[in-house]
Amino acid sequence: xxxxxxxxxxxxxxxxxxxxxxxxxxxxxxxxxxxxxxxxxxxxxxxxxxxxxxxxxxxxxxxxxxxxxxxxxxxxxxxxxxxxxxxxxxxxxxxxxxxxxxxxxxxxxxxxxxxxxxxxxxxxxxxxxxxxxxxxxxxxxxxxxxxxxxxxxxxxxxxxxxxxxxxxxxxxxxxxxxxxxxxxxxxxxxxxxxxxxxxxxxxxxxxxxxxxxxxxxxxxxxxxxxxxxxxxxxxxxxxxxxxxxxxxxxxxxxxxxxxxxxxxxxxxxxxxxxxxxxxxxxxxxxxxxxxxxxxxxxxxxxxxxxxxxxxxxxxxxxxxxxxxxxxxxxxxxxxxxxxxxxxxxxxxxxxxxxxxxxxxxxxxxxxxxxxxxxxxxxxxxxxxxxxxxxxxxxxxxxxxxxxxxxxxxxxxxxxxxxxxxxxxxxxxxxxxxxxxxxxxxxxxxxxxxxxxxxxxxxxxxxxxxxxxxxxxxxxxxxxxxxxxxxxxxxxxxxxxxxxxxxxxxxxxxxxxxxxxxxxxxxxxxxxxxxxxxxxxxxxxxxxxxxxxxxxxxxxxxxxxxxxxxxxxxxxxxxxxxxxxxxxxxxxxxxxxxxxxxxx
Amino acid sequence: xxxxxxxxxxxxxxxxxxxxxxxxxxxxxxxxxxxxxxxxxxxxxxxxxxxxxxxxxxxxxxxxxxxxxxxxxxxxxxxxxxxxxxxxxxxxxxxxxxxxxxxxxxxxxxxxxxxxxxxxxxxxxxxxxxxxxxxxxxxxxxxxxxxxxxxxxxxxxxxxxxxxxxxxxxxxxxxxxxxxxxxxxxxxxxxxxxxxxxxxxxxxxxxxxxxxxxxxxxxxxxxxxxxxxxxxxxxxxxxxxxxxxxxxxxxxxxxxxxxxxxxxxxxxxxxxxxxxxxxxxxxxxxxxxxxxxxxxxxxxxxxxxxxxxxxxxxxxxxxxxxxxxxxxxxxxxxxxxxxxxxxxxxxxxxxxxx
Numbered sequence: 001x002x003x004x005x006x007x008x009x010x011x012x013x014x015x016x017x018x019x020x021x022x023x024x025x026x027x028x029x030x031x032x033x034x035x036x037x038x039x040x041x042x043x044x045x046x047x048x049x050x051x052x053x054x055x056x057x058x059x060x061x062x063x064x065x066x067x068x069x070x071x072x073x074x075x076x077x078x079x080x081x082x083x084x085x086x087x088x089x090x091x092x093x094x095x096x097x098x099x100x101x102x103x104x105x106x107x108x109x110x111x112x113x114x115x116x117x118x119x120x121x122x123x124x125x126x127x128x129x130x131x132x133x134x135x136x137x138x139x140x141x142x143x144x145x146x147x148x149x150x151x152x153x154x155x156x157x158x159x160x161x162x163x164x165x166x167x168x169x170x171x172x173x174x175x176x177x178x179x180x181x182x183x184x185x186x187x188x189x190x191x192x193x194x195x196x197x198x199x200x201x202x203x204x205x206x207x208x209x210x211x212x213x214x215x216x217x218x219x220x221x222x223x224x225x226x227x228x229x230x231x232x233x234x235x236x237x238x239x240x241x242x243x244x245x246x247x248x249x250x251x252x253x254x255x256x257x258x259x260x261x262x263x264x265x266x267x268x269x270x271x272x273x274x275x276x277x278x279x280x281x282x283x284x285x286x287x288x289x290x291x292x293x294x295x296x297x298x299x300x301x302x303x304x305x306x307x308x309x310x311x312x313x314x315x316x317x318x319x320x321x322x323x324x325x326x327x328x329x330x331x332x333x334x335x336x337x338x339x340x341x342x343x344x345x346x347x348x349x350x351x352x353x354x355x356x357x358x359x360x361x362x363x364x365x366x367x368x369x370x371x372x373x374x375x376x377x378x379x380x381x382x383x384x385x386x387x388x389x390x391x392x393x394x395x396x397x398x399x400x401x402x403x404x405x406x407x408x409x410x411x412x413x414x415x416x417x418x419x420x421x422x423x424x425x426x427x428x429x430x431x432x433x434x435x436x437x438x439x440x441x442x443x444x445x446x447x448x449x450x451x452x453x454x455x456x457x458x459x460x461x462x463x464x465x466x467x468x469x470x471x472x473x474x475x476x477x478x479x480x481x482x483x484x485x486x487x488x489x490x491x492x493x494x495x496x497x498x499x500x501x502x503x504x505x506x507x508x509x510x511x512x513x514x515x516x517x518x519x520x521x522x523x524x525x526x527x528x529x530x531x532x533x534x535x536x537x538x539x540x541x542x543x544x545x546x547x548x549x550x551x552x553x554x555x556x557x558x559x560x561x562x563x564x565x566x567x568x569x570x571x572x573x574x575x576x577x578x579x580x581x582x583x584x585x586x587x588x589x590x591x592x593x594x595x596x597x598x599x
Numbered sequence: 600x601x602x603x604x605x606x607x608x609x610x611x612x613x614x615x616x617x618x619x620x621x622x623x624x625x626x627x628x629x630x631x632x633x634x635x636x637x638x639x640x641x642x643x644x645x646x647x648x649x650x651x652x653x654x655x656x657x658x659x660x661x662x663x664x665x666x667x668x669x670x671x672x673x674x675x676x677x678x679x680x681x682x683x684x685x686x687x688x689x690x691x692x693x694x695x696x697x698x699x700x701x702x703x704x705x706x707x708x709x710x711x712x713x714x715x716x717x718x719x720x721x722x723x724x725x726x727x728x729x730x731x732x733x734x735x736x737x738x739x740x741x742x743x744x745x746x747x748x749x750x751x752x753x754x755x756x757x758x759x760x761x762x763x764x765x766x767x768x769x770x771x772x773x774x775x776x777x778x779x780x781x782x783x784x785x786x787x788x789x790x791x792x793x794x795x796x797x798x799x800x801x802x803x804x805x806x807x808x809x810x811x812x813x814x815x816x817x818x819x820x821x822x823x824x825x826x827x828x829x830x831x832x833x834x835x836x837x838x839x840x841x842x843x844x845x846x847x848x849x850x851x852x853x854x855x856x857x858x859x860x861x862x863x864x865x866x867x868x869x870x871x872x873x874x875x876x877x878x879x880x881x882x883x884x885x886x887x888x889x890x891x892x893x894x895x896x897x898x899x900x901x902x903x904x905x906x907x908x909x910x911x912x913x914x915x916x917x918x919x920x921x922x923x924x925x926x927x928x929x930x931x932x933x934x935x936x937x938x939x940x941x942x943x944x945x946x947x948x949x950x951x952x953x
Contacts, residue, residue, distance in 0.1 A: 059911075062686050069640055142655045143687065145640050148648050224680070224687035244685055244696045245903035246783045269782055269901070276781045276901040279755045283771065283779035319760060459914035461638035461683075468637075504649055 050264065052249075053578070053596055054287050056277050057268035059245055064227035065204045066137050066144040072270075074201045075589040076242075079250050079266060080121075081204035081233030084113055084131070084183075085195050089591050091308065091584030092332075092380065092484040094196045098126065098205060098234065108190035108538060113183040118257040120207050121238040128177035133208040133217070135175045135185075139168060141213040143223050146202040154491050156197050159186045170215040192538030196483035207232055236261050236594035245270050252594075261594035281573075282320050287598065288574035291315075293434075298368045301326055309380075312582055315573055324573040327582040331568040332380050332481035334373050335435075337427070337442075338510060338562040340500070341517040343473040347415035348423050348451060349560035350398070351408035352474075355445040359401035362566050365437045369571065373564035374400065375553045376479075376489070380585045383486040383546035392550065397557055403445055412450035422452040429476040430460045438476075438565065467511030470500035475511070478568075484585065486549045493552050493562075494529035495522045512561050521558035528552045609940060613933045618670070620929040621922065625669055628918045629662065635916035638683045656682055669918065673926050679919040684912055690923045693908065699786050701904030704893055707820050708828035713882060716832035720839020721874065725866065727844060736840065743833025751826045751899040755780055758822060775814040781901040784819035788812035823900040827893055831885040838881055842874035 058072035065077050078086075084099040096102065103112040118126040137143075138150050139160065149155045150173070159174030174186035187194065197203075211226050212219025221230045231239045236258065237250035251265035269285065271277045274292035281289040303313025303326055311328035318324060337356075339349050358372035374393040375382065382389040398404065417423040427442070429435035436457060443453040453474075458466070466472050481488050491497060495517070497509035514522050531548040535541030556562050572588055574580055579597040583590065636652050653659045657668065672679055678690040685693060716739075723735040758780055761770035771777055793805025846852065847870055855865050894906040905924070912920035 059684075061684065064687070067686055142651060145648055145652065147651065151647070224689070227687045228685070243783075244688070244693060245907070246696075246700075270903065271781060271901040272903070273898045273901065275752045275755050276899055279759045280779060280781040280901065282759050283781070285779040285781065459633065459638075461634050461915050462632045464637035465632055465634035468634075 051598055052265045052267050053263050053593055053598060054267050054269070054285060056280060056286050056289050057248065057270050058272060059270060060242065060248055060268075062227045063231045063239070063242065064143060064223060065134075065206070066141060066146060066202050067223075067227055068201060069145050071587065071589040076248050076250070076268065077201050077204070077231075078235070078590065078592055079237040080231050080235045080239055081201075081206065082118070082235050083198055083200070083204040085199045086592075087196075087199055087584065087586045087590050089581045089583050090586040090588060092586055094199055094483075097199075102195065109187045111185045111187070111194060112178070113185070115181045115183060116257055117181075118234040119255045120232050120234055121253055122207065122232050124207050126205060126234055127180045127208070128183040129180075129208045130205045131183050132175050132177050133214075134204065134206050135173060136171065136214050137206075137211075138202050139173050140170055140215070141223075143213055143227075144202075146200075149197065149200060149202055153189065156191060156194060157188045159188050189536055190538050192542070193483050193485055193487060196485070200482060205234060236592060237266060240265065256594070259594055262597045263593070266593050282318065284320070284322075284575065287578045288572055288580060290571060291318075291573055293365075293367050293369060296367050296369065301328070303328065306582075308584060310582055310584070322575060324575060325578070325580075326571065326573060328369075328569050328571045329583060329585055329588075330371055330378070330380065331570050331587060332378050332484055332585050333478060333568045334376055334378055334564050335476070335478040335566055335568065336373070336376065336562050336564045337438075337474065337476050338512060339474050339560075340470060340472055340511060340513050341522075341559070341561060342470070342513045344425055345415065345423075346517070346519065346559060347411045348417065348425070351411045351449070351451060352442065352446065353398040353560040353563055354404040354408035354411070355449075356398070356442065356563055356565075357401060357403040357445075358565060360403070361438055361441065365434055365441070366566065369569050370566040371569065372401070373566050376493070376556060376562060376564050377486050377549065377553065378481070378567045381481050381484050381486050381488070383549040388550075392553070398560070405445065405449060408446075409449040417450035419448050419450060422450050424452045424454070425473040426454040426456050427474045427476070428456045428458055428463060428466070428472050430463045431457055432476075435476040468500060468503040470503075470511065470513060472511055476565075477510075480587075486546065490532070490549050490552060491529075493525055493556065495526045497529075510562070514559070514561055517559060517561070519559055521555040521561075524558075525552050525555035528555065606937070609937050613937060616933055617674075617926075617929055620925060621670055621673055622666075624922050624925045625666055625918070628913070628916055628921055629665065633914065633916035635682050635918065638915040638917075639686070669922060672919075673922055678923040678926075681912075681917055681920045683915040683917040684908065684920055690919050693920065694905075694923065694927070697903070697905045697908045700783050700902050701893060701897065701906060703784060703786060703816070704820055704823055704827065704897065704902060704904060707817070707824035708826075708893075709831070709882070709885070711821075711824055712828035712831040712835055712885070716835030717839050717878065720836040721843050721871070723836070724840040724843025724847065724874070725870075727840075732840075735836065739833045739836035739840075742829055743837070745829060747826055747829065748895045748899065750829055751823070751896055754822050754826055755899065775811060775818050777815050777819050780819075780822060782819070783902055784816040785812050786816060788816055823896050823902060826900075827896045831882075834881060834885065835878060838878055839874065842877050843870060846870045846874045 057075060058070070060073045060076060061070055062068045062073055063077060063080070065081055068074060068077055082098050084097060085094050086097040087093070088095050098116050098118060099113040100116045101114045104110070105112075115126060115128060115131075120126065135150060135158070139147050139158075150158050151160055151168070161169040161172035163169055176184045178184050191197070209217045210220050210232060211217070211223050213223045228242060229239075234257065236253055236256045238253045240249040240251050242248045247270060248268045249265060252261040252263065254260060269280060271280055274294060277289065278292055278295045280286055281291070300315050300318070301311070301313065302315070303311040306312050309330060311326070313326050314323055315326040316323035337352075358374075362368060362370050362372055371379070374396050375389060377383065377389075379386040379389050393400070399407075412418070412423070427439045429439055436455060439453070439455045443455060446453050463472070463475065463477070467475065467477075479489055479492075492509040493512075493514070494509060495514040497507045498512040498514040499507050499509075500511055500513050503511075514525065528548040528551040532545050535544040535548075570583075570588055572583065577599040579599070580593075581591070581595060635656070636649050636658065639652055640648055650659075657665060660668075680686070681688050681690055681693060719735050719739065723732040726732050757764055758770045761768055771779060788809045790807040791803040791805065792807045793803065794801045795804045796802075852865060852869055855869055893904065894910050896902075897904045897907045909921070909924045911917075912924065
């Protein structure tokens with residue numbers, strides 16, 4: 001702290017002039033004094049990093065499976081914990097994991113699982129009671145952030161009892177251990193996607209009684225310890241360290257019931273910034289990674305499409321001279337612009353749809369790393385399959401891959417909006433350069449034909465709050481499918497369910513206020529949703545539901561209430577010394593690393 | 600007024616300052632548009648979860664009660680657990696994890712700026728209107744003008760390809776080997792290995808110190824520290840030059856020259872010390888700004904320190920975390936102010952209590 005010394009020597013002359021500033025600044029000296037205190041707490045021993053898979057992750061929030069809701073935490077949880085089913089390498093077919101076999105009753109309401117023999121990282125054996133405990137935590141624990149996945153009608157909808165205040169009765173869920181190896185789950189209503197749903201992170205097994213945040217258990221650990229330092233699962237890797245916003249490390253579990261990993265562990269460096277990630281990757285600190293769009297060059301890709309629709313090949317040479325292995329996979333996600341029906345009149349919405357050119361957007365802004373979205377449901381989940389979607393989008397009413405400014409201008413003029421007296425609205429996007437760029441693009445195209453578009457950026461949480469309050473005219477958001485079926489996601493379009501005045505308690509749709517629109521399309525969408533609800537049978541009802549979903553997609557077009565923009569393509573780049581399976585449409589974060597080898 | 604009364608009055612006056620700061624924090628976070636529950640559960644949440652989380656966090660209580668709980672918690676140093684950033688983790692733990700990274704960065708960015716900027720400025724001031732002066736001044740202005748976020752990205756792009764730009768010299772392996780440019784510098788070069796207890800007092804007796812880790816740590820922090828200190832460095836250079844020019848043309852220097860003093864003595868004894876005076880508030884001020892305002896540099900170099908934590912906590916409405924950080928910042932500023940005032944009265948008799 002050299003300047004403190006200088007200050008005391010020289011102070012006398014300049015006291016009056018600089019006293020206030022100096023006093024303020026002296027805080028720095030005091031702050032620095034604490035450095036030494038903090039440093040000395042660290043442990044001088046560092047682990048060995050031979051044969052450890054290195055990669056990059058985003059901010060991890062919690063390692064408690066019922067508390068984590070983000071894919072960054074999910075990626076770590078998937079290595080440590082296991083559920084009954086999983087999506088192997090993130091492909092779209094669900095497979096058994098801790099379940100050895102599944103028996104589904106004729107009424108489709110009772111699922112009986114026979115469990116594999118598996119050992120936890122702490123040495124205890126997996127039993128059916130562990131699942132009962134884990135599912136009860138998901139339903140009952142105050143730390144659970146996904147109880148709706150277990151209990152709600154559109155989700156798994158497991159049997160349960162509620163008391164007079166509509167609160168869940170402890171230990172009332174329909175999940176039962178028949179014996180040590182047999183688990184029975186009873187549903188209220190049939191769910192065609194039950195096994196897919198059970199692959200979600202929150203449904204994993206953990207040793208019975210490890211924490212005491214539900215009735216009847218004292219717990220070995222506090223929930224906060226489970227969430228940060230003591231996760232215990234049956235997965236191929238066991239937890240080593242997690243330093244907040246710095247790194248996470250897991251090591252190979254030698255008693256794993258499946259194929260024991262060839263590597264010694266996995267290390268994630270937590271980096272949020274694009275150029276930092278790229279630098280980390282180019283320094284070969286990471287074995288596999290993503291490349292930010294600013295550093296990406298589509299011409300370097302040399303890949304072929306495989307039977308799952310993935311692009312597999314090579315990318316390079318990159319700036320450090322290496323040729324990378326490349327996998328590009330269209331994801332089950334849709335990014336969109338949407339309107340609040342009460343704030344933006346129909347002709348304006350349609351005019352925006354007319355000027356929007358998705359091909360431009362995907363090529364210019366995303367460097368071609370995505371697929372133009374004309375329907376809300378992505379090709380991989382489209383009712384009736386990708387071919388049916390191809391056929392369906394031929395009728396897109398607002399011009400595919402072209403910007404129809406003249407048509408838009410006419411529409412706006414008929415509605416009374418002109419260059420001199422334009423309709424004014426604000427496009428609110430969450431903090432994403434990509435959406436801002438898309439917004440600027442749109443603003444320029446709308447300029448001079450009767451719509452004056454303002455752009456605004458806000459944090460995600462604020463966007464959501466404002467959406468629920470009906471305070472968004474025009475906004476950007478995205479939706480990711482948790483399993484590959486059209487059933488997931490359409491509920492948000494039921495016009496009655498888009499009523500923001502009743503959000504978030506009574507309704508949970510998209511922030512559209514579509515119920516307030518007095519149009520044929522809005523009524524058609526409402527009727528279509530009622531048709532979906534009238535046909536819940538997993539198999540027999542599917543065709544009727546598919547018809548209804550397609551009608552809803554049509555209604556979305558007619559009213560231009562939402563403009564789907566693009567479906568994400570997720571890419572992974574790996575150095576030559578890494579041997580890793582390509583991942584599927586469910587996402588790379590679903591991948592487990594026990595089959596990876598490093599040369 | 601006696602010294603002690605003055606001190607006591609300052610102490611009392613600081614209480615409303617702390618309360619006001621905490622109140623403003625509460626108002627901004629809780630009454631603004633940010634919804635922590637939305638930040639926690641995301642779009643797939645569901646109403647029952649929302650209600651449960653609101654209940655767990657106490658958000659369904661009336662706002663005045665939340666306010667009282669918040670203030671009482673802070674004032675009794677019961678900082679609570681993070682809501683959003685890392686749920687179930689105590690705020691104290693997060694602070695001790697994140698703070699050292701930022702302090703290490705801030706320390707070096709201040710130090711480098713001083714040891715490069717000040718001598719350059721003095722050199723330019725002592726040799727005005729020479730080629731060296733022009734070079735230093737022009738360099739200082741350019742350096743000052745380059746924005747941090749841009750400079751940081753350029754640093755990364757150049758250093759990660761250092762072999763290409765610097766004739767085969769690899770930044771990562773030259774001198775001490777560091778794993779790469781990105782990430783937290785290793786701060787475990789010093790540690791206490793042994794403690795001895797004397798009653799309630801614990802005294803460290805065993806120390807661990809690794810000069811190589813220290814060197815690696817410094818090397819790792821160097822690029823971000825230079826970027827973060829770049830503006831300060833330019834400032835100090837410019838102001839140092841002016842200060843020296845002003846001093847060197849004053850009458851007492853003239854007198855000293857007439858007295859026949861050697862120019863070395865004039866520079867070191869008269870010019871140097873007096874020219875430092877206007878620099879001191881600049882340097883100390885910058886030091887505080889650097890430590891608080893390092894968000895961009897922290898993110899680009901993947902250091903993720905306290906600035907980043909504060910930013911994330913703010914935009915996601917993590918009230919306990921934002922509140923605690925604000926509380927720490929406020930307490931720090933207020934208490935240092937008091938101590939400094941107090942010290943002044945001891946050190947300099949001309950400072951009165953009126």
